[in-house]
Amino acid sequence: MKRIYSLFFCISVMSNIATAQLTGTVKSPDNQAVAGATVVLLKPDSKLIKVVFTDPEGKFEFEQPVADSCKISVSYVGFTTYFSALFTPKNTVLPFAITLSIAATNLQEVKIVARKPFIERKIDRTIVNVDALIGNAGATALEVLEKAPGVTLDQNDGLILKGKSGVMVFIDDKPTYLAAADLAGYLKSLPAGSIETIEIMTNPPAKYDAAGNAGVINIKLKRNIERGFNGGINLAYGQGRYGRTNNSLNFNYRINKINFFSNAGISQNDSYQDLTIWRQYYKPTGEYSSAFTQNSYIKKENGSANLKMGFDYYFSKKATMGVVLTGFRNPSARITTNKAQILDINNQLTGKVEAFNPTKSLWKNGSANINYAYKLDSTGRELSMNLDYINYNSEMSQTLTNAVFDAKNKFVSQTILDSSLPTNISIKTAKIDYVHPLTGGGKLEIGTKTSFVETKNVADFTDVFDKIRTPNYDFSNSFNYNENINAAYLNYSKDFKRLSLQLGLRLENTNITGYQLGNIKIKDSTFVRNYSNIFPTFYAQYQLDTTQTHVVGFNLGRRVERPNYQDMNPFSYPMDRFTYYGGNPFLQPTFSYNFELSHTYKNKFTTTFEYSLAKNIISETNEQRGTIYYSRPGNFGEQVIYGISFNGTFQPYKWWTIQVYGLAQNRSYKAFLYEQTLDESRPFWLIMLTNQFQMSKGWSAELAGSYQSKVLSGQFLVLPIWAIRAGISKKILKNQGAIKLNVSDILYTNQVGGDIRNIANATANWYSYLDTRVVSVAFSYRFNKGKTLNIRQSGGSDAEKSRVKS
Secondary structure, eight states, rough: OOHHHHHHHHHHHHOOOOOOOOEEEEEOSSSSSSTEEEEEEETTTTEEEEEOOTTTTTTEEEOOOSOOOOOEEEEEEEEOEOOOOOOOOGSSSEEEEEEEEOSSSSSGGGOOOOOOSEEEEEESOEEEEEGGGGGTTTBBBBHHHHHSTEEEOTTTTTTEEEEBBBOOOOHHHHOOOHHHHHHHHHHHSGGGEEEEEEEESSOTTTTOOOOOOEEEEEEEOOOOSSSEEEEEEEEEEEEESSEEEEEEEEEEEEETTTTEEEEEEEEEEEEEEEEEEEEEOOOTTSSEEEEEEEEEEEEEEEEEEEEEEEEEEEESSSSSEEEEEEEEEEEEEEEEEEEEEETTTTTTEEEEEEEEEEEEEEEEOOOOEEEEEOOTTTTSSSSEEEEEEEEEEEEEEEEEEEEETTOOOOOEEEEEEEEEEEEEEEEEEEEEEEEEOOSOOOOEEEEEEHHHHHHHHEEEEEEEEETEEEETTTEEEEEEEEEEEEEEEEEEEEOOOSSSEEEEEEEEEEEEEEEEOOOOOSOOOEEEEEHHHHHHHHEEEEEESSSSSSEEEEEEEEEEOOHHHHHHOOOOEEETEEEEEEOOOTTTOOEEEEEEEEETTTTTEEEEEEEEEEEEEEEEEEETTEEEEEEEEEEEEEEEEEEEEEEEEEEEETEEEEEEEEEEEEEEEEEEEEEEEEEEEEEEEEEEEEEEEETTTTTEEEEEEEEEEEEEEEEEEEEEEEEEEEEEEEEETTTTTTEEEEEEEEOOHHHHHHHEETTTEEEEEEEEEEEEOOOEEEEEEEEEOOTTTTTTOOOHHHHHHHSSOO
């Protein structure tokens, strides 16, 4: 750590190693800087070399040296596109001084007809433009992610990326710090209309936290950067068996040195799950002994209100400070009606259990961020700092009533178990990043981060009999967890004539303490973990020809997945009379090694070979003890996944675009769980197809579908699932608004089921019907009350993005 901090200090004082690059300024006719203008470097035949955007002072630069003849084009809304004459950089007086001309058409009459592609690719990530799909209208963030290439959901709505669990989710470059179930709940509450893009990184750069065995998904919320008062509104209503609505509003007001911005959403998503479970029990000799069937109808009501607001203040051309406040309030209710039957060796009914389990919860969050950025000089050296405080608070109460009947439906007994389950998570982080251009066009990034996480979990269970309440010490407990992670990273990147390289190294030091407070029946327990690890990353991209027709890419990296905070709580609690869920204080972190080799043709078709090896993979495990079925997280010894994927865009006609994603893998697991040996390997494949149709007079349509074969995931073998969706859209209000109609899961086939294997003396199966067929109608409108360029520019898109860092 000391060496890395010393290196950071040395680099921060270097001031004379940056090299002169291809630079210039862009101004309006009244000599005002034009921020956010698109500057394109072109070959003599007009083929693209590179694209950059002007900063708040109207400046631009190309880091990659250019030795041959080239030319520049500059474009911005309301101005005539500028084209330079051919020039040779080494013989040209720099910097360029470019003055744009006002376009003949009035600014209010300019129509933006460019359409963002669904998928964009970069050297270290894939970018999904959310608004490009009609099917995302009226959806939630979780439903949007399910449509992204390579992303699927497991049986518990956990995210799976290219067949691998352990996905780390970021919101605006900041980790969510949520367990899988809480994360799924949050993503269900976030309207799709508030999302701009989704960045998928299977092997993220060193500046990102190393957490996430499968990689990182970074959700970028909408944030307008234009001058004046600008924003957008999204309203949607959907109807399945139950109704749902997802609505959002975003706006910003930018003038002179101040930029205010906000993003708000409100939603109500009601749905259901009809779950049936079958369990068969056997004697140690293998003979069938009895069975159990259970049907649960779960009515879900999920509300949400979220808000993000902040401002940026530009002290000078070099210094900028920002403050961001975010929060949400998500009330929810779940009513479970449960009916179970117990069968003997002859499959004859011996008893029944009926359960009623109403649950109410309130999940709240508040967070604050202070960020500061300082440009040390005009060569691109920049120092930025972030301080974050995040707090999550959950209040949950439930009542579990079990009524037992005999085979003749005669009442036998009843039990009532009340519970209160409050949780509090407090997170404090501090981060410093430094960017330094190097001689020859390379760039060095260095940074440090420290985080402190404190969680408090209380489980207060009470037995109720004849209106008398008695504490239940078998299930009641209190669990405190503290985690401190200290990290430092180095990242180097450089573009050569045909070769692009990026190398990174991240060091993370982890310190964990867990303390489970006992009661009069259970003793206290504690555990302490301390470990340090290095996580290297490497990317290479090579153009096989000068036209960039064939591009080969390569990346590898090492990652970690740490156990969720609540998963290390050693106590168990009942889901129903026959099923308990518990934590595992002996969980070890998962370490994975990931490798990808890709080929891209004409920037349209990418084929990727991938290999992943993970040790101590964290996954749900299942054990049968007597009549109780226990589910808890555990470590699998080894997971090996290798395969090939294809991502391509076809355009048979100008009005018809086809986006195809396909994945074929072999998945294998090795583990020894509860005296059972698991050693299995199975193939898996996935295909996702999206057809987009552009018609006249602002009409467009979409037809899409996906199919997933059987997939092996630890002890689970999930059945194949598939779905078809369709939508249509019409632009209105001078192309600033749109109305969209969408139908998801038209044939009602996106239903999850499967087998649970490797359980001693038992087998288990399940099938679940979900509220997946939904008809949605959505309205969106973007407004712009921006002024002319007489208002002083106070920022540009690149500056905004570089300032808000995790």
